[in-house]
Amino acid sequence: MKKILVVFYLLLLFLGCHQEKIAEEEINPITYWGKNPWxxxxxxxxxxxxxxxxxxxxxxxxxxxxxxxxxxxxxxxxxxxxxxxxxxxxxxxxxxxxxxxxxxxxxxxxxxxxxxxxxxxxxxxxxxxxxxxxxxxxxxxxxxxxxxxxxxxxxxxxxxxxxxxxxxxxxxxxxxxxxxxxxxxxxxxLSIKLPEEVEILRKAAQLTADWQIEAYKKVIPGKSTDADIAKFLKQKIAEYGVKDGWATDQNPNVNSGPDRGHSHATNKVIMPGDVIQIDFGIKVYNRWVSDIQRFAYVLKEGETKAPKDIQFYWESGKSGNRIALQSMKPGVKGIDVDKAQRVLMQKNKSEYVMWSTGHPVGYVAHDVGPNLGGSQATHVRPASQKELKEGMTFAFDGFHSWKSKDGTLKTISVEEMAVVTKSGARYLIEPQEELILIKSN
Structure with missing residues (x-):
């Protein structure tokens, strides 16, 4: 009987080690990403x-x-x-x-x-x-x-x-x-990317978005902090053998409070009524970088959907992102893409947003290429006057900013990634259509 138990124990030990080996292989960067195509x-x-x-x-x-x-x-x-x-x-x-x-x-x-x-x-x-x-x-x-x-x-x-x-x-x-x-x-x-590079960026963008949605499912209102979300995403980076898309301390930027700009996640506790922003990017093959944002709203007690004002802010920001995409065509200047969104922002009575509508993304988060900004800036970057060309890749936002009761600003910046084609531009992955809702119980 003892011999049988020993054999059974050894079998379990083998199976356990085997399962651990399989798990390691599943997240090994070489296994997941394949040979570096650089x-x-x-x-x-x-x-x-x-x-x-x-x-x-x-x-x-x-x-x-x-x-x-x-x-x-x-x-x-x-x-x-x-x-x-x-x-x-x-x-x-x-x-x-x-x-x-x-x-x-x-x-x-x-x-x-x-x-x-x-x-x-x-x-x-x-x-x-x-x-x-x-x-x-x-x-x-x-x-x-x-x-x-x-x-x-x-x-x-x-x-x-x-x-x-x-x-x-x-x-x-x-x-x-x-x-x-x-x-x-x-x-x-450098501003032009090969089709195979665009495909790598697409894969990176999809992971970036998927992990953010997964992170939101872990949120417990009244307990979870912005830093907890950041920690979860850092674990994903480590598991998949990729790297941060930009400065380690500021990736991801998670913010459930007033605007903080480019910053690190704090220990602010996520509460009902909060609008949460995740700005996140990963670097794959130590070469290509993604830059995607996803937004969520924490439902208050008795709510089954976002309040009308929050929903309007979301729809306004999303519309800004969509009109920017429509404006992105070969021959169009970066400043004109920004202007197309600014007109809509004024119509929707958004507060002023200092950031450009978008920027090139590829080898770094803010890559070489036309800047999608400058139409309302005090000074215009030379890159804003550059024309878009087929093969250029961008990360770009749809903005809506509003003042809270305490006078602080909060901005929804619907950030997606796209590539310029012969006839226009297309998203690299399916864009966020609906505000992610987090229940409070």
Whole structure:
């Protein structure tokens, strides 16, 4: 009998361990997300999108300098993330087509060449400057406009250090006047996403929204806090092996009280009558970022639906989001998308909202591309004057703001994600149609 019990116990132990292994496999990021597609996508982006970006920016050549530890923000977009010594990456169009050439220290040249990203990787011996080799090539090709990563308006295109800039200018001599900012080139290249990237963003957006709805189901009015919701979503991030979409301390931003702007979740207790906002994003493959908001209302005793005023605020914000989507078409300026919503906000007597209607989203929460704002701002960002193009992805809000009895402001910001298509724009996932209702008992 004892032997039978021992065998039975061992069997249970095995099954328990087996179940734990299955559970681990189900949430393992490699199992869930599959192989990281970035290497293939990166290569395709360079080969298919970068040639046109060069043409649109009206430059002959783009030079990116990569190095160890203090690298260019775009290093991993071009294959330079593992640079040790200084390497010079050149991209250019000529009569034979598009080309990419790298002058790399010999210690990293072999591995870089094996990535099969660039047409040619030229090893540079120790003691010889890769920048000098690149400048010699530029002069030989007689390029007239050479883009470098110095920008006063786009931090992503501002990776060239002061000393690197001096080195290039000294080697260029009188031709240093041919150096131009890569601002437009980087803008044109990064603002467009490939269809496979849009699909990754869609999957990330769906998880982001699903987890928020799941979090709302855990709320116990009078007991749960905003921080409790944030903690639940942090657990989801850990379980699925993804990362925060933006600053860790402010993701997610959960707020059941007056407006706090971009902030962290507090220990405020969620009470009947509260409107709850969750602003949440995740980063998948350590590359692509989502940005979605979901809203809920906590029913008071005896209520079966939201009061008329709250329901109106919700419908008003939702309408703003929908009209923004309708306005998002190729050729339309970002400022005009914002204006379309502002007209509706005035009609619905919303309080003034300082934030832009929307922003590009992709590699970071606030990505490179047209800003959907500026129509009522005291100053207009240059990116608000940019036109939308097919393949651009955005996170954008529908606003309605009102004053509470104590004079504080509360804003509903119905935030969804969308991609611009040839004929307009489409949501990446099904948008929130109804205010989520939380019972108080």
């Amino acid at each position: 290497p293939e996508i990166r290569k395709k982006r360079i080969q298919t999108l970068l040639p046109n970006a060069l043409k649109e920016a009206n430059v002959d050549c783009w030079v990116v300098i990569c190095r160890e530890n203090n690298n260019d923000p775009l290093a991993d977009h071009i294959g330079g993330e593992n640079a040790g010594g200084t390497a010079a990456f050149l991209f250019f169009n000529d009569e034979k087509g598009f080309h990419s050439i790298v002058f790399s220290p010999s210690g990293e040249a072999t591995a870089l060449d094996e990535l099969d990203i660039h047409d040619k990787v030229i090893p540079v011996k120790r003691g010889v400057s890769s920048i000098l080799k690149a400048v010699d090539f530029i002069k030989e090709k007689k390029f007239e406009k050479i883009a470098v990563n110095s920008s006063d308006s786009n931090s992503t295109a501002d990776g060239l250090s002061f000393t690197q800039r001096l080195a290039i200018e000294n080697l260029m001599g009188e031709d240093k006047k041919k150096l131009v900012s890569a601002t437009e080139l980087v803008y044109n290249w």
